[in-house]
Amino acid sequence: MSGPTESNGGARPASSPEEGAEWLRGKGKDADVVLSSRVRLARNLAGRPFMPRASRDEREEILDSCRSVILQSGLAQRMMWMALHLASKEERTLLVERHLISQQHARGRLSDGTGGLKEPRAVAASVPDERLSIMVNEEDHLRIQVIRAGLAFEEAYQAIDAVDDALEQRLDFAFSPRFGYLTACPTNVGTGARLSAMLHLPALKMTGELEKVKRAAQDMSLAVRGFYGEGSEAAGDFYQLSNQTTLGKSEHVLMHELEREILPQVIRYERSARAKLLDKRKNALEDQVHRAIGLLTHARLMSTEEAMHLLSQVRLGIVCEILKGTDLAAVSRLMLLIQPGHLQQVIGQSLTQEQRRTARATLVRSRLKTSSRKGAG
Amino acid sequence: MSGPTESNGGARPASSPEEGAEWLRGKGKDADVVLSSRVRLARNLAGRPFMPRASRDEREEILDSCRSVILQSGLAQRMMWMALHLASKEERTLLVERHLISQQHARGRLSDGTGGLKEPRAVAASVPDERLSIMVNEEDHLRIQVIRAGLAFEEAYQAIDAVDDALEQRLDFAFSPRFGYLTACPTNVGTGARLSAMLHLPALKMTGELEKVKRAAQDMSLAVRGFYGEGSEAAGDFYQLSNQTTLGKSEHVLMHELEREILPQVIRYERSARAKLLDKRKNALEDQVHRAIGLLTHARLMSTEEAMHLLSQVRLGIVCEILKGTDLAAVSRLMLLIQPGHLQQVIGQSLTQEQRRTARATLVRSRLKTSSRKGAG
Numbered sequence: 055m056s057g058p059t060e061s062n063g064g065a066r067p068a069s070s071p072e073e074g075a076e077w078l079r080g081k082g083k084d085a086d087v088v089l090s091s092r093v094r095l096a097r098n099l100a101g102r103p104f105m106p107r108a109s110r111d112e113r114e115e116i117l118d119s120c121r122s123v124i125l126q127s128g129l130a131q132r133m134m135w136m137a138l139h140l141a142s143k144e145e146r147t148l149l150v151e152r153h154l155i156s157q158q159h160a161r162g163r164l165s166d167g168t169g170g171l172k173e174p175r176a177v178a179a180s181v182p183d184e185r186l187s188i189m190v191n192e193e194d195h196l197r198i199q200v201i202r203a204g205l206a207f208e209e210a211y212q213a214i215d216a217v218d219d220a221l222e223q224r225l226d227f228a229f230s231p232r233f234g235y236l237t238a239c240p241t242n243v244g245t246g247a248r249l250s251a252m253l254h255l256p257a258l259k260m261t262g263e264l265e266k267v268k269r270a271a272q273d274m275s276l277a278v279r280g281f282y283g284e285g286s287e288a289a290g291d292f293y294q295l296s297n298q299t300t301l302g303k304s305e306h307v308l309m310h311e312l313e314r315e316i317l318p319q320v321i322r323y324e325r326s327a328r329a330k331l332l333d334k335r336k337n338a339l340e341d342q343v344h345r346a347i348g349l350l351t352h353a354r355l356m357s358t359e360e361a362m363h364l365l366s367q368v369r370l371g372i373v374c375e376i377l378k379g380t381d382l383a384a385v386s387r388l389m390l391l392i393q394p395g396h397l398q399q400v401i402g403q404s405l406t407q408e409q410r411r412t413a414r415a416t417l418v419r420s421r422l423k424t425s426s427r428k429g430a431g
Numbered sequence: 432m433s434g435p436t437e438s439n440g441g442a443r444p445a446s447s448p449e450e451g452a453e454w455l456r457g458k459g460k461d462a463d464v465v466l467s468s469r470v471r472l473a474r475n476l477a478g479r480p481f482m483p484r485a486s487r488d489e490r491e492e493i494l495d496s497c498r499s500v501i502l503q504s505g506l507a508q509r510m511m512w513m514a515l516h517l518a519s520k521e522e523r524t525l526l527v528e529r530h531l532i533s534q535q536h537a538r539g540r541l542s543d544g545t546g547g548l549k550e551p552r553a554v555a556a557s558v559p560d561e562r563l564s565i566m567v568n569e570e571d572h573l574r575i576q577v578i579r580a581g582l583a584f585e586e587a588y589q590a591i592d593a594v595d596d597a598l599e600q601r602l603d604f605a606f607s608p609r610f611g612y613l614t615a616c617p618t619n620v621g622t623g624a625r626l627s628a629m630l631h632l633p634a635l636k637m638t639g640e641l642e643k644v645k646r647a648a649q650d651m652s653l654a655v656r657g658f659y660g661e662g663s664e665a666a667g668d669f670y671q672l673s674n675q676t677t678l679g680k681s682e683h684v685l686m687h688e689l690e691r692e693i694l695p696q697v698i699r700y701e702r703s704a705r706a707k708l709l710d711k712r713k714n715a716l717e718d719q720v721h722r723a724i725g726l727l728t729h730a731r732l733m734s735t736e737e738a739m740h741l742l743s744q745v746r747l748g749i750v751c752e753i754l755k756g757t758d759l760a761a762v763s764r765l766m767l768l769i770q771p772g773h774l775q776q777v778i779g780q781s782l783t784q785e786q787r788r789t790a791r792a793t794l795v796r797s798r799l800k801t802s803s804r805k806g807a808g
Binding site for chain 2 (some may be wrong): 101282337338340341344345347348349350351353354408412415
């Protein structure tokens, strides 16, 4: 165990833009549809005010208490800690793009609209894999997140359970025998657990069946959100499916329902839509996928949205075996690297939006050309 | 002189799809803007009824008289003759796509709506260059057309004048000392001459200045039409600019105005719009041109309209020196080969619209890849 790492005070990023975010690598069970399985627990320290009512001094104290425990509990081989009120805008953007912190946490805003950039808050993450991350002083004192590639809620749950136990040995969590874990927002009371799957559903989108899946999910109290969670748009046909309520059902029931019933059903729907497209509209599908490669390898200007959309098409082409020489890992990595923060990190300087469109197109071109050459060789 | 060639009665096309249509080769003066200069004369035989009033027997007689004169006057090294009332639909389509006959002539329709496929009518053309063609029994007994690559009205006019003289030695044309040559439609009376330039004006289109040029042209009694003349849409930003009236101005005045004043002005406008784009919107222009190449070299399905549009972008890229490895002649030839008739000719069989979209994409892909490899080598 190489022990804790801290990275604040300088311009050094959480991880190199090229490594980390293991969940984006396209591995794992059912990875053709499920990018990642994520479990999040909301925990609060007993005897301390919930965030909306905590003073600045109290927030500092909470931060200090959590910091030492998180960094010294052996939660991972290496843990990175970053105090966000001391971090630069660029660092915070990178963390959001890697799904390590929420957009709210980056801004220091609580859901009641209070707070700001200077509010004492932090994020800890296991590096370089980033499979564990802990937001401190977001909406709750602690938001623990474990993420795995593919459909792997049981594994993620076991891991987060161990983290939860380790922290609870040294921290006293607010808990009511009647309601369960107490949280700032009532929707998280109870288990305090949110389970989210990041899904790639391009075929359901194309066949128009996605709306049916969304309605069915809502009927089961599941929310369907965009690539960056609450309030974000679906980028490139990636959707987050997660539970809405945490009260009244144990994590286990929730998790088993998702892992063994609901997600296998969604996976079957998406695969059947892909099979239908390959059967009835093969030419159109091939055309679409090859056009995406054509644009990605030739365009000189590209927005994040377009790049995500085209990479999504290419991902579909790879998993449907239309594209043979293109590397799924390279495509998945590009989904991260084309985001504004990562792009500037790769280039090594801050860029205007117009410059980013040029740099993004250049990056995508060079990476995909290399990837196809490797794939073809 | 190898003498006349006739090609009716069989499936043999006017020329091979790969040769001919010299004007599309991208050579000639000011060829970056002017694809071709075309002069057309309308002539009618004296003592015979104009087409709308000619009986079937009279049309047969006119056709016979013209046929022997056209094929025996030494107008070109080799003249091809095709009787259109005996030709297949495929043969007629090829001729329209090569701009050797009008759409009306292909259908055997006069502008008054009478006529039909069985009306006796023909086309003669010099082969393989196709620089001279003569429609017999279109709206007038004879429509003589000479076409040259680039801005070359003086040369085209000299050539057509020689053809006109040669024919007039053996045919008696309807002529009034007061009005000039008499034609079926009053707009052609006088010189009977129409001069048309085929222009590539993508930059004026992009900068929105094309409308100004169109209005200015109309003020000078010039018509701006699409790629296939009257009633056709502008395909790929190609426009035909031609005179509307033939009465009251000698061919010479008309021709000099076009060749020395009006077209040089349009050419300057287009070039200045290109320079402006290269100066102010270089990134956007490069992006657009490279995207066009990306789609042309990757798509699996493509309509004629899209192909024309993308080839037009590529042509712009070549003349603006954004694309260095792509051959202008290959691009120009593709503009012909992607048309439905030529496409089926190249493939060697009749195809449904859906099959054509696939075949067109395949053809374009293979030709452009070969062309870039050659260009890069």
